[in-house]
Amino acid sequence: MENEKKNPNEKQKKNPLEIFDFSGENAIEVKDVDLYYGDFQALKKINMVVPKYEITAMIGPSGCGKSTLLKTLNRMNDLVEGCRVEGLITIGNRNIYGKDMDLSALRKNVGMVFQKPNPFPMSVYDNIAYGPRTFGIKKRSQLDEIVERSLRQAAMWDELKDRLNKSAIGLSGGQQQRLCIARALSVQPEILLMDEPTSALDPISTGKIEELCAELKKDVTIVMVTHNMQQAARISDKTGFFLLGELIEFGTTDDIFTSPKRPETERYITGRFG
């Protein structure tokens, strides 16, 4: 709240979508966050800082609250009845649970890729043009440009440039997931949240998406939930280990995997429980 007063953003008046200020070092700051589903507390006093243009991995056994935390970052949890968040989450210098937070603006800047690929039942082109269209881009040349740029960013342009008007449902699972990444990129987010984006895919597709993420982090900050320890070790810069709704340990990936400070982390990493 205070931050908002300190940084009166001039663009704010002009365009309600550009209310975030990502000039600072950190993309996301999570402070003392508790989350309840009804009476059940799913997150306990989470504190975490996600630096800009890095890949942050979240690992931990099933049901420990990784997806829950991810969904609080773009407020997809609002859809869940009885879900209550306490604490402070700051993104781009704004309290995203503040009273006047514009959900469209938040989700445009904080994109999301889901566990199961969910392309819309439309053509490849329309899938990617969908987001920009709902933000008022109507000119064909501009849409063309966005489609091409997004597909290139997702390293799919050469693969798909001749099939732009084919149904996206007809693509393979791996292609669908990369298309969803391209779709998320189409509205030029600053942050991309990914919830086990490769768990439904074969190893080759998984490899492609990992490469893609490594490339993407030049332009976007990535927060990724994964069940695959090697994946976290391979591609992430920071790793957080969760257990029963608590963030047990958070640090550079190297530290977490080579010299964890907490015994729980070590046991999980070495596969002794999970």
Added chain:
Amino acid sequence: MKNANAAAAADTRRAPLNFKEGFAKFLFFVCACLSIIAVFGIVGFVLYGSVPAFRDIGVFQFIFGTSWNPNYDRYGILPMIVNSLIVTLFSVLLGGIVGIFTAVFLAFWCPDKIHINYRGNDPKRAQRIEKINRVLHKINLRTIFDQIIKLLAGIPSIVYGLFGLEIIVQMLSGMNGGRDGKGILACSLLLAIMVLPTVTSLVKNALEAVPESYLEGALALGNSKAQAVFCVVLPAARSGIISALILALGRAVGEAMAVIWVSGNRALFPSGLFSNIRTMTTNIVMEMGYATGLHQSALLATGFVLLVFVLIITLSMNFVPKEYRGGKGTRALLDNTGEREIPFRKQGALQDVLFGISVFFAALVALILAIIIFYIVINGIVNFSVSFITSAQAIDVPTLMPSLLATLELVGITLAIALPLGICAAIFLNEYAKPGSKVIKVIRTFIDTLSGVPSIVFGLFGMMLFRNTLGMGRSVLVGALTLVIVVLPTIIRSTEESLHAVPMSLREASYGLGASKVRTIFRIVLPSAIPGIATAAILAIGRIIGESAALVFTMGTAFTFYGDPSGAGSSLAVLLYTCANEGLHMGEAYMTAFILLIFAFVLNIIVYLIQRGVRKKRMN
């Protein structure tokens, strides 16, 4: 789907196909094929009755002739075809739009619970509001809306007809400067109300079948909920929506009794919204009572042309693409990597308006039902007379008791025949046939086709088969035999659903104990499907009680009935028709409408209670 396969496998493993088992299977198969026989029978008999007309008048002159005058043997039905089509299109357009928006509201915005938020600090008032809230929380708005839609669907055509005559026509007459309110617009409005529940419930099902992940995907891109619903989910449900509209087309074009009093009955081309018209269906109802010879054949031929339209509409359902198959041509893109700044702006005002429209239309639907109920209840009470109920029956005075008795007998006989046949057909479809096999597909297509046949055509078929061919007179029995075919699809479908829901493990347990397939079906499967079968029976009862067009020429319109099913009588719905048709017995018509409404209401509640019971049992 796999269940039945496994059943078949388990069966062949266990029971060698002895004679008894084979015979039972054969019997079930025959029942399943009844729908096919019925469709061919209907087409055949109605066509057979139309042959003299087509032969003597000429197919071309009949269909494209523009003048209808039985006194001079002039039989051209083009104006009626045109009228039917115009009214059908208008009504489906209107009812379709309102229905789709209502469905959107029900699927995405209708709250379960209503809640009053109080932010002031007057403790007394806060307490009072807390009390009100506690009451409000007991009401489930979504369930209420579902019931509203079901009740609208359960009100008999003839009651809609009365409502149209008294309310819609009066209202439109006001709009028309006090002149006649009947005609194109009145018919369209009334039919729009009648197709509304069909469209709403089917579209709602289609919307609820769209994966949640589409909605989430759109929201995650920064869409408002309204944008996500109207831009992604609604288009994703397009095949279901189109099917719903096609079904509504079939309903509207075949509806007879509702429009009979609001059309104005002039077989001319329309010239404006208030021009009096006659549709194909009303042509038949109006004149069949006294027609003979070529005239009668010409009316049957009208029915045949109507049937062809309906069959085309029903069959076109099979050509609705089930899922999205590639888009329209998109121009090839330039390889262009310029990094121009493209400004994103917040949008979604249009979708917010659409959201507003959905709320408005949903409220409108509730209001329409309220008006209909209010109108019928008030008139029923105001016109209440003891003599209608207690006086002895007479040929020229309508009384309740004979009709009530005739209706009960009609229901009894129809169910006694249709229920076993329908259940056996459902058993074949769910327990014997291979899922996805050709046989099943063919039988299903015919069941769907049969359920799309207009009531009035069933009436013509019953008349041709039982009276003209078998020489039986108008009687409760003939009416019941006709209605057996009418309710068969309903019974088969809901029985099948309930059989499908019986867990495979029950069957396996029975086979494991050495029981035969037939024994398993009758001892294990059917008993656990009893709630579903009861629902099927009640839906059928609703249809029988509400039916009028199929009965006028098969069961008759006599005011008297002495209990012998081989005698003529009129069911309640037909009694309403006869009473109001000449305007001589309006009081009796209102009371009958009131009783019909109560029946519809009670039947709906019973179905609701059964289904709630089943749901509770499943949860435990």
